Amino acid sequence: MEWLVSACFGVMIACGVYLVLRARTFPVILGLTLMGYAVNLFLFLTGRLHTNLPDIISGSQTQYADPLPQALVLTAIVIGFAMIAFVVVLSLRALGELDTDHVDGHNDNPPS
């Protein structure tokens, strides 16, 4: 299971980095979203991979799932969601003001 999860993380980060390096705002936003997902997965994994462990400490069991990464990932998801929403709005505004979706504002279809 470790291999599968770490491969997931690696592939998502790689795709995210590739997309972030594109020159158009839409792929960049997709890339930022993918990187956000990958990081959330990573935060979740910091509590280690277990199955069938109780999520709170009960009398008989000595091992339990670490609750803190779940709290962290919840915070990170909320913040990440707000940031992505903001960057979508910002890109739309840039499209309106610069008349192009290029991240550097290069206009490739000049007004005729």
Added chain:
Amino acid sequence: MINHLIVGPLLLPLFMGTMIILNTNQPIARRRILGLCSCLAVLVISIILLFQSTVGPIQTYVLGDWPTPFGIVMVLDRLSAMMLCITALLALICLAYAARGTDRQGKNFHALFQFQLLGINGAFLTGDIFNLFVFFEIMLLSSYGLVLHGGGGLRTRAGMHYVMLNLVGSSIFLVGVGILYALLGTLNMADLAVRMALAPAENAALLQAAGLILFAVFALKAALLPLCFWLPDAYGFTSAPVAALFAVMTKVGVYVILRVYCLIFSDFAGVGAGLLNTWLLPAALITLAAGAAGVAGSRDLRRITAYLVIMSVGTLLAVIGTFQREAIAAAIVYLPHTTFMTAAMFLVADLIGRQRPDAGTGLVPDRPVGQPTLLGLLFLMAAVAIGGLPPLSGFVAKVMMLTTVKDSAGAPWIWGLVLGGGLLTLIVLGRTGSVIFWKLLPADDTETARKTAHAPVPVHATADVFPAAALLVISPLLVIFGGMITEFAFAAADHVINPVHYIEAVLGPDRSFPLLLSSGGE
């Protein structure tokens, strides 16, 4: 007895920001008064906290009274109290400047400004590394809004770069924090320092990787060289009071680098010991050189000032990069000076630009400004302070920095680049002043002048000029009270460079013994 004043600089802007949102559709005067009252109250609280921290030990504020490694803790030491004071004073002055008209360009300026303060103050106060991430995000989200305040294509483009870079930075921050938590099992910075000293050697590579990943994020915030290219556009194109306030945002990066790498990765930290000792100084020196090149190559006073911010970060981190007590004290003396003076230069540049309708702040001849004596004097004073000429504070702080680093390994490089950069700054600012104030077009000589000959140049009222003048007056005050400030800086550096004080204040006495074992074993 818990000192509830410590959370004042957080709760007050949060409460007032919310009140301002509730007043969004009321006359703007009400939002201005709420914002200014909040800034003034935060300044008073910060000054009280500064006096308390000067005479007393490091104070902590345990949220919800959870036992310390488990709950979130706010920590007030001398350095963070000083940063709170700098932020509060700068914010009050910037808001006073913005209240003269800049804040009319968007409805939510005052609310964003308060949330910006909340984020910055939180980053200075928090003792928990995930909480630091949260405050960074609050700071960034409001700064996105402030950068874009007023709109326009250039601002939007610069703002988009700024937002996207910082989103990537936030992702990387979480990876670094995640590795630290996975290996050390805590997020409290003092507890991280203790457990880092106890960490087994097999985890060394991952822990060091986490430390350097975090360094990349803090370097992005502080604008160190490979990560500084967003700054000239973002600071150069945004509105003047926002750029002036942002002079303290890069210092948040500097503060966090100082805090994290003197605490968690200190010389006593076992496998993480002295992580940045080889990295920080070269990176900072190259940043300083690049900033100086940018200053020399810019053709606009706003952009020159933005590159001066990069130079000031390079200077600060080069001196901090020696990781010696005296050098850190000198950096603490330089920090308020450079923050206030670059902020003042942004405001002065805006005052000049508004009286030159054709050229703005660009370095091209234009008709004479409306109030040449007043603006010339303000510009001269800012230039002298930033360039580091006596008798103003830049000179004193630079002398102190250069003398304290003279025995360290990188001393020739620091001396050469700081002095060379200072000389270049003086030449450029001299040229800027002569172009703006002396190289004038006759009023009816050129075509552009004829076209705009009837456009009246706005005359600045006293209230327009007062905020910039107030920032500049801080410079001689820093010299006059130099003895007190130097004493304070040494006391602050004592607490920063020796992590034992911080750890024992947060976790309780005798909890820092792993660090002592680790240093004794070497």
